[in-house]
Amino acid sequence: MDTHSTQGESSTPSNTRGESYTFFKFFCDLLLCFRDHHYDRLRQDGLEKGIKESNSSMDNNFAQAESSISSNTRITQGESSTSSKFFYEVFLSFSGEDTRKTFVSHLDHRLRQYGFQIFKDDKSLRKGDVISPALEEGIEKSRISIVVLSTNYASSRWCLDELVKILECKEKLNQRVMPIFYDVLPTEVRKQTGKFGTEFAKLKKKCGAQRMEEWKAALTEVANLSGSELRELANRDESEFIEIIIQDVKKEVNPIPLHMASCPVGVDSRAKDIIESLLQNGREHEVSMVGIHGVGGIGKTTLAKQLYNQSLQHGHFDGSCFLSDVRSQDENIGLHRLQQKLLNILLKSEDSVNFVDEGINLMERRLRSKKVLIVLDDVDTEKQLKSLTKRNWFGSGSLIIITT
Incomplete structure (x- = not known):
């Protein structure tokens, strides 16, 4: 059997053999595997x-x-x-007042440049007293949640409800949570002290004790997770800090x-x-x-x-x-x-x-x-x-x- 009929048996009609060879020749030409003398090379x-x-x-x-x-x-x-049960690689949880147009905007841009699928909430999704079903679904369908903890994160009911949902998915769906301590210290988040604690205390007048306790537990839990702290990189700019986060995400979401x-x-x-x-x-x-x-x-x-x-x-x-x-x-x-x-x-x-x-x-x-x-x-x-x-x-x- 010669190379003209590599795709067929001896009983294959001649026109089928010709089609097979034509395809094989195109295959070789496409790959530049056998530029000249196909038969000799084979x-x-x-x-x-x-x-x-x-x-x-x-x-x-x-x-x-x-x-x-x-x-x-x-x-x-x-x-x-x-295959994956998640549609998004990253859900971004943040205080828009502090970081939407600065750090989060830059982080979101770099993540998308690397081809990651991102869920970044729109202002229109934050209406009413609780997080919307669209936000909940975004959290559930994300492999990683990056929580950007800043001073005003503590005074946002939507942010804190997001955090509770994120930690719930971490437990039930085995998702990864990456806290980013942007302008606060882990201990301030853990114990609700400093400016972060001051902002959090403002919610007491608006929310019930049970809800406050739920948020406190969530803040303590997220502060105890391994995360990145911008203050530790005093000699580096935000772009370098973002690249460190990118590398961490890449390790986590490898196919x-x-x-x-x-x-x-x-x-x-x-x-x-x-x-x-x-x-x-x-x-x-x-x-x-x-x-x-x-x-x-x-x-x-x-x-x-x-x-x-x-x-x-x-x-x-x-x-x-x-x-x-x-x-x-x-x-x-x-x-x-x-x-x-x-x-x-x-x-x-x-x-x-x-x-x-x-x-x-x-x-x-x-x-x-x-x-x-x-x-x-x-x-x-x-x-x-x-x-x-x-x-x-x-x-x-x-x-x-x-x-x-």
């Missing part, structure tokens, strides 16, 4: 032999998959995207690795070799595309999963998606729905894509500045590749893995 790498001997050992099959990956570009396959029931011998080391090769060649400043090609059952998906998981460990991405079984999903729901799924997972958005050309425009426009990690699993047509990935759609440092 024979040198032993891919042809691997295709003929589909019953060869698993180790040899992994070697075959690895040999199809050139030094210029690569692809892998993927499964499903990283969850894909589950792997078992990892065949040799897969882990091969994945490490590929990642190290990309790093050593300065690929972290470019858009890299990794390709794995071969017959079914040789472990392409397993290698792709390992590459995906190890890539998440080696660096931060603005978004990541493991899109499984592209061929089947294309047949069942259409390419435009796959584009929609990819966009919404990467951006944590709720975009709607009605047709393929619209999806291409959206992806090119909205992902251009994003450093993303994408795995496309079981791609089998040129149209799928053109509709789901192109090198200049993504920001520097992006890694695109495709299997076919």
Whole structure:
């Protein structure tokens, strides 16, 4: 069997073989894996032999998959995207009077630049005597709550009710709470003393004793949590303080690795070799595309999963998606729905894509500045590749893995 028919058996009609080869040639051209003399390169790498001997050992099959990956570009396959019960990464709780137009505005801007999904309450949500259902939902759907404690936080019923809800979600939903002591000391919050205590005492005339006790308990609890204190960084400006917070958030919200029931011998080391090769060649400043090609059952998906998981460990991405079984999903729901799924997972958005050309425009426009990690699993047509990935759609440092 020659390379023209790598995707079919000996009984496959000739036109199907031709389509398979046309796709394979496009696949190689896209990745720049085999710029010239496709047949010679395939024979040198032993891919042809691997295709003929589909019953060869698993180790040899992994070697075959690895040999199809050139030094210029690569692809892998993927499964499903990283799942989470949270829609937002960060909920910001703060006193608007103190920090909305200063510290919180700068923090919110930097978090969004890194691609984090933020819930920052609007003034219109703070009406009446209690926090609105929209605010409660925002807290419940956030993985982290950053509580910016400032002097006037203590005199705001809405802030204090938010804090009670935040700590409730910490207990019930295992959320992370990050207190930021902006212009107050932890001990002032814990014991309600100093200017912070003075502001808090003003609420006694407006609120009942039971509510005051509930707020006191919440303030004591949040002050006992590990947090960041601006006064400790007297020789640094706010921008440096914000970068410290950003790094803490990045550590907390790193995507969850894909589950792997078992990892065949040799897969882990091969994945490490590929990642190290990309790093050593300065690929972290470019858009890299990794390709794995071969017959079914040789472990392409397993290698792709390992590459995906190890890539998440080696660096931060603005978004990541493991899109499984592209061929089947294309047949069942259409390419435009796959584009929609990819966009919404990467951006944590709720975009709607009605047709393929619209999806291409959206992806090119909205992902251009994003450093993303994408795995496309079981791609089998040129149209799928053109509709789901192109090198200049993504920001520097992006890694695109495709299997076919």
